[in-house]
Amino acid sequence: MRSRRAIFRVLLLPGTLWLAVLFVIPLGLVVAVSLAQTNIVGLPVYGLHLGNYQNVFQSYYLPVILRTVEYAAAATVIIGVLAYPTAYTIARFGGRFKNALIVLVILPWFVDYLVRIYAWVVILGDNGTLNGILHGLGMHGSPPVQFLNRPWAVIGGLVYTYFPFMVLPVYAALEQMDPALIEAGRDLYASGRQVFWHITLPLTSSGIVAGIVLTFLPSLGDFATAQLLGGSNTYMIGNLIADQFSNVGDITFGSALTVVLMSVLLVVIVGYLRRTSRRARAVRP
Amino acid sequence: MRRARRYDRPRFLVVITALVICYLFAPIAIVVLFSFNKENSLAVFGGFSTRWYVAFLHDGGIHASLAASLEIGVTTMVIAAVLGTTLALGLERSRLRAARVVEGTMMLNLVSPEIATAVAALLIFTQLGITLSLATVIAANATWAIAYVTIIVRSRLASLNSDVEEAALDLYASQWQTIRLVTLPLLWPAILASSLLVFVMSFDDFITTYFVSGLGVPPLPVRIYSMIRFGVTPEINAIGTLMTVATVSLALAALALFALRRTRSGSSVVTDLNG
Numbered sequence: 001m002r003s004r005r006a007i008f009r010v011l012l013l014p015g016t017l018w019l020a021v022l023f024v025i026p027l028g029l030v031v032a033v034s035l036a037q038t039n040i041v042g043l044p045v046y047g048l049h050l051g052n053y054q055n056v057f058q059s060y061y062l063p064v065i066l067r068t069v070e071y072a073a074a075a076t077v078i079i080g081v082l083a084y085p086t087a088y089t090i091a092r093f094g095g096r097f098k099n100a101l102i103v104l105v106i107l108p109w110f111v112d113y114l115v116r117i118y119a120w121v122v123i124l125g126d127n128g129t130l131n132g133i134l135h136g137l138g139m140h141g142s143p144p145v146q147f148l149n150r151p152w153a154v155i156g157g158l159v160y161t162y163f164p165f166m167v168l169p170v171y172a173a174l175e176q177m178d179p180a181l182i183e184a185g186r187d188l189y190a191s192g193r194q195v196f197w198h199i200t201l202p203l204t205s206s207g208i209v210a211g212i213v214l215t216f217l218p219s220l221g222d223f224a225t226a227q228l229l230g231g232s233n234t235y236m237i238g239n240l241i242a243d244q245f246s247n248v249g250d251i252t253f254g255s256a257l258t259v260v261l262m263s264v265l266l267v268v269i270v271g272y273l274r275r276t277s278r279r280a281r282a283v284r285p
Numbered sequence: 286m287r288r289a290r291r292y293d294r295p296r297f298l299v300v301i302t303a304l305v306i307c308y309l310f311a312p313i314a315i316v317v318l319f320s321f322n323k324e325n326s327l328a329v330f331g332g333f334s335t336r337w338y339v340a341f342l343h344d345g346g347i348h349a350s351l352a353a354s355l356e357i358g359v360t361t362m363v364i365a366a367v368l369g370t371t372l373a374l375g376l377e378r379s380r381l382r383a384a385r386v387v388e389g390t391m392m393l394n395l396v397s398p399e400i401a402t403a404v405a406a407l408l409i410f411t412q413l414g415i416t417l418s419l420a421t422v423i424a425a426n427a428t429w430a431i432a433y434v435t436i437i438v439r440s441r442l443a444s445l446n447s448d449v450e451e452a453a454l455d456l457y458a459s460q461w462q463t464i465r466l467v468t469l470p471l472l473w474p475a476i477l478a479s480s481l482l483v484f485v486m487s488f489d490d491f492i493t494t495y496f497v498s499g500l501g502v503p504p505l506p507v508r509i510y511s512m513i514r515f516g517v518t519p520e521i522n523a524i525g526t527l528m529t530v531a532t533v534s535l536a537l538a539a540l541a542l543f544a545l546r547r548t549r550s551g552s553s554v555v556t557d558l559n560g
Contacts, residue, residue, distance in 0.1 A: 005379055007460040012375025014385050015368045015431055022428040023394050026405035033408060082305055089302040103540060108309045110536035112489045114509050115525035119312030121517055122319060122327045132328025163309065192295070213396070221398020225492060228513055236402050243405060245307055247495060258404050265397060 004104075011051050012114065015171055027262075034255035039093070044252050049071035052256035061240065068237040072219035076166075079215050080208065082159070083166035088200075091174035102171055109164040117228050120157055124229070149231035157225040162218055166211035173207025174200075206279065213272050217265055305412045313529065320522035327517060337523035347508065347524065354505035357422050364427040365487075366555070369434025370472065376435065377442045393538030395432040402429060403496040410497060417499025425497045426487040433486070434479040437543075441475035442468075476540050481539035485532045 034052055036044035055061065090101045108116065123129045124147035131144040147153055176201070185195040223238025230236075237257060244254025320338070324331030328487040341347060365393040372391070376384050394402060406425035410417060445468075469476075498507055505528075512521055 007464070008375050008377075008379040009381060010375075011371040012379050012381065012384060012387065015372030015375070015391075016434070018368055018428065018431065019387070019390055019394065022406060022409070022424060024390060024404065026402075026409040028397045029408045029412060030401075031517065082301070082308075085298050085301045086305045089298045093299070099544070103537075105309065107533060109315060109321065110485065110511075110533050111313055112457045112506065112532060113491050114506050114513070115316065115528060116312070117518070118509070118513050118521060118525060119316045121513060122315060122522070123312060125327065125517060127517075128327050129319070132326075135328065160309075160312070217396055217398060221400040223400060224510065228510075238398075241400055241404060242495075245407060251408070254404065255408070258401050261398055262401050265401075269393075269396060269540075 003271050030255045030258050030262075033252055034259045036252050036255075038250055038252050039071070052253050053260075055253055056256050056260055064235050064240055065237055067235070068220060069264070071155050071158060071234075071236060072216050072222075074155050075162065075219045076216045077162050079166045080211065083163060083211065084170055086209070087167050087171040088172055091171055092179070102167070105167050106164040108160075113161065114224065116161060117157055120160065120229055124153055127253055138171055149234065150231055151230075151234055154226050154230040154234045154236075157229045158219045158222060161213040161222070161225060165214035165218070166174070169210040169214065170204060170207040173204040173210075177203045188241070206276070209272065209275060213268060217268060220264060221261060292360055300350040314523050317526045317529070319519050322519050322522075325519060327519065329521075337519045338527075340520045341523050341527070344520070347505075349502045349524040350505045350508040353419055353502050354488050355506055356419055357426060357490075357494070358484045360423045360485040361426045361430050361487035362480050364423070365434045365483045366429035366476055368427070369431045369479065369483075370438050370469075370476055372431060373435045373439035373442055374468070377439050391432045391435060393428060395436075400430070400496075404491040406493065407496045418501055419498075419504075421497045421499065422494050422504065425493045426490055429493070430483040430487055433483055434476070435480035437482070438475045439473055441472055445471055449456045478542040481535055481542070485535050485539075489528070489532060 002256070016061060020086055033044050035048050036052070037049050037051065038136045039045050039228070056065070086105060087102075090098060090105070093100050121128070126144040126146065126148070128147075130147060163237055181203070182195055185199050187190075190198065221238050223236060223242050224234040226234050226239050227242075237260070241254050241257045243249050244251060244257065318330065319327050321333050321335065322330055323334035323336070351499075376388055403425065406428065407417075407422070410421050415421060449471075450463050450467055453467045454460070458466065489506060493511060495502050495507055495510065498504055503511065505524075509521060509524065512518075
């Protein structure tokens with residue numbers, strides 16, 4: 001059998017090398033650059049300087065980081081509140097249209113990322129559709145209502161962009177649940193509400209948690225949404241990072257911001273993995 | 286067989302679902318509608334016209350960007366299909382302890398915020414003195430794209446009955462012949478579906494492409510981004526409509542391929558996606 005496995009070990013190589021050269025080593029480089037200092041011509045001088053991290057957590061940038069977490073969390077909660085009933089309705093009452101309906105709900109994800117954000121610029125802009133409608137309703141002469149450059153515009157954009165990432169795992173969890181459990185609950189005189197809180201919700205919590213991870217993480221690193229739907233008062237960490245890597249920025253500071261972002265990611269991932277492994281142990285002692 | 290009794294179907298659930306579907310599609314519908322506007326306005330629809338599509342047809346810069354994005358999409362797709370398939374075979378069949386480390390790294394790449402991996406790629410290119418070009422975009426895109434192909438192909442591989450491969454080996458086929466003549470034909474739908482998906486995603490990709498595309502012809506998403514920042518015009522709506530039609534039909538084709546092989550093995554598309 002040993003020789004039969006040999007070829008698969010060889011097949012493992014190209015992909016592994018590619019990931020090492022273009023993902024692992026670059027990540028290490030980000031950490032190294034975040035600990036470097038910039039010289040006069042803007043090139044990093046490697047060392048062990050924590051100045052960039054002190055910069056990240058000083059009063060000027062800290063609000064941006066807190067705001068990023070706040071927006072991503074708000075978007076995740078709204079997505080959850082909208083996506084759960086949608087997935088539930090499709091899974092329980094979709095009948096033979098189930099697959100078609102779930103494809104319908106995730107279809108907008110295949111529309112280009114920028115086009116989806118642009119759609120909201122079209123709707124919410126000063127000369128956009130919504131202001132056109134308000135104008136038509138008789139608000140002649142009055143200045144256009146400012147919808148863009150506000151926190152809710154950015155959060156709404158995040159909700160729209162990452163919605164499918166919640167629907168899919170929740171739907172899958174609902175599909176895997178035995179509907180007979182709901183009937184059993186009803187037969188035992190539980191109200192619909194009790195059945196939901198005590199049976200359905202706990203049984204689908206793995207899907208919800210997966211959905212939270214899948215929507216929260218990309219929202220955290222998003223920057224085009226805040227750039228196009230927001231302004232300088234809705235800046236997120238992604239915008240700060242993007243600025244540092246443009247011509248005027250400081251790549252050592254940008255790298256430190258990236259490391260902070262990756263650290264938040266690692267905390268979320270480790271929490272998620274610990275939860276799922278605990279669950280797996282609870283199911284199969 | 287009335288599994289869902291009437292009292293279990295509160296009307297508000299149906300209403301919420303209908304509203305959510307409207308919310309998901311209304312913005313896209315508005316983009317499409319205003320791409321046919323006779324007026325240069327996104328607020329008032331002045332009548333049907335194809336002038337913005339004509340403007341797109343005569344916009345040489347957009348054509349160059351489109352060609353660049355097609356090159357990115359196709360090349361990324363080929364690299365990711367080859368490396369992703371080999372990686373899937375290696376991860377599933379090598380039984381090496383190290384394979385789990387590789388898999389963990391790949392998953393970390395997949396869940397990392399795209400801006401972080403993009404910045405990392407940019408740093409390695411600039412520190413190595415590589416000039417940013419379409420080649421750097423392709424290299425950076427292929428890195429995340431490999432993960433998608435690997436996951437989809439591997440899930441198919443795991444569902445295959447390895448008896449067929451064992452039989453081929455017992456009948457004196459070489460390992461390479463077995464992979465080429467037995468395994469790959471069975472994996473073909475999964476490879477094709479994941480390749481289509483990766484093509485659409487890398488053609489559309491904005492964040493990675495934005496960071497590593499350099500000063501040459503901007504790929505389509507980067508050009509659209511600067512057009513939006515410069516000011517919105519219905520021409521962007523026309524481009525967006527065309528991109529939507531193209532990417533959504535390719536995505537539906539990929540889903541159909543996926544569903545085809547799923548119905549044969551009897552589980553639903555989405556359940557399988559989730560593991």
